[in-house]
Amino acid sequence: MILFFNRAQTEAVPYRPIDKSTSPQDSPSRLHPNSSHWYNPPMPKRERVYKAEGVVLRRQDLGEADRLTTIYTRNLGKLRLVAKGVRKPRSRKAGHLEPFTRVALMMAKGRNLDLITQAEAIETFPDIRSDLMKLGHASYLIELLDRFTVEEGQGNLALYNLLLNSLNRLSTGSFGASGIILYFELRLLELLGYRPELSNCVGCGAEIQPQSQYFSSHEGGVLCPKCGRSRREARQISLPALKLLRHYQRSDFETAMTPRVSEEVQREIENTMQAYITYLLERRLNTPEFIRRIRNFETPDEGNSSR
Ligand SMILES: [Zn+2]
Numbered sequence: 001m002i003l004f005f006n007r008a009q010t011e012a013v014p015y016r017p018i019d020k021s022t023s024p025q026d027s028p029s030r031l032h033p034n035s036s037h038w039y040n041p042p043m044p045k046r047e048r049v050y051k052a053e054g055v056v057l058r059r060q061d062l063g064e065a066d067r068l069t070t071i072y073t074r075n076l077g078k079l080r081l082v083a084k085g086v087r088k089p090r091s092r093k094a095g096h097l098e099p100f101t102r103v104a105l106m107m108a109k110g111r112n113l114d115l116i117t118q119a120e121a122i123e124t125f126p127d128i129r130s131d132l133m134k135l136g137h138a139s140y141l142i143e144l145l146d147r148f149t150v151e152e153g154q155g156n157l158a159l160y161n162l163l164l165n166s167l168n169r170l171s172t173g174s175f176g177a178s179g180i181i182l183y184f185e186l187r188l189l190e191l192l193g194y195r196p197e198l199s200n201c202v203g204c205g206a207e208i209q210p211q212s213q214y215f216s217s218h219e220g221g222v223l224c225p226k227c228g229r230s231r232r233e234a235r236q237i238s239l240p241a242l243k244l245l246r247h248y249q250r251s252d253f254e255t256a257m258t259p260r261v262s263e264e265v266q267r268e269i270e271n272t273m274q275a276y277i278t279y280l281l282e283r284r285l286n287t288p289e290f291i292r293r294i295r296n297f298e299t300p301d302e303g304n305s306s307r
Pocket residue numbers: 201202203204205206223224225226227228
């Protein structure tokens with residue numbers, strides 16, 4: 001049910017700037033983005049209330065008793081929603097909106113942000129909450145997903161499933177956390193269009209030979225020794241570390257987990273991934289914010305899309 005915050009819809013009904021030459025039947029209240037009429041158009045009933053399933057990423061206190069809750073949903077991607085009265089002692093929603101909780105939601109269109117009217121936990125991952133290490137690892141996954149995604153009204157089912165599967169794997173503890181995290185990082189990057197190139201040199205295109213190489217965060221992949229030596233920002237990567245990254249990249253989760261990894265290679269991979277992710281996040285900061293601002297400017301209230 002992709003009805004709200006939908007880019008396709010907002011494009012279909014573009015925001016028309018105030019035009020002084022507008023014909024009289026277009027009253028100013030229909031056109032002026034600051035008029036309450038514009039913000040609160042009469043809407044068909046089925047669109048005022050909608051359902052979604054999602055995982056709570058984070059929350060933040062709002063006013064006296066409310067909370068702003070960020071949820072990654074199955075069908076609508078990331079949403080920021082207001083949970084009214086959730087900090088009151090007798091709130092029925094409170095326990096269902098804790099971070100990591102998989103929750104079924106009922107929402108209502110709000111003036112600016114939509115409101116959570118009902119919340120029912122589906123999975124709470126108690127094993128993650130009771131174990132500080134698991135909690136730390138799960139928090140990292142959540143933060144990574146949060147920082148790499150923007151609210152755009154479109155779900156990414158593969159990414160949602162990756163999140164849920166990874167939380168489940170951390171929760172049961174049947175696999176090592178470092179493997180779960182590396183698998184999550186590589187899949188997330190792939191699903192969002194940042195798959196590191198590991199087979200051919202990103203400098204000259206030559207096929208990578210079985211020897212130590214370089215990795216360039218700037219260029220998004222591995223560099224042959226010849227190209228790598230000429231790039232100051234490139235970092236060395238050993239053959240075992242590169243082999244393991246490639247194995248993860250082309251395997252399903254269970255297959256990816258099979259090789260035993262030395263602590264040294266593990267450390268090397270973690271450092272390489274952190275450098276790449278940090279580089280991407282720093283570079284990303286401006287663009288999504290810029291796009292979001294433009295989109296907000298063009299569609300002062302997403303509710304208009306129904307008109
Ligand atoms: Zn090269």
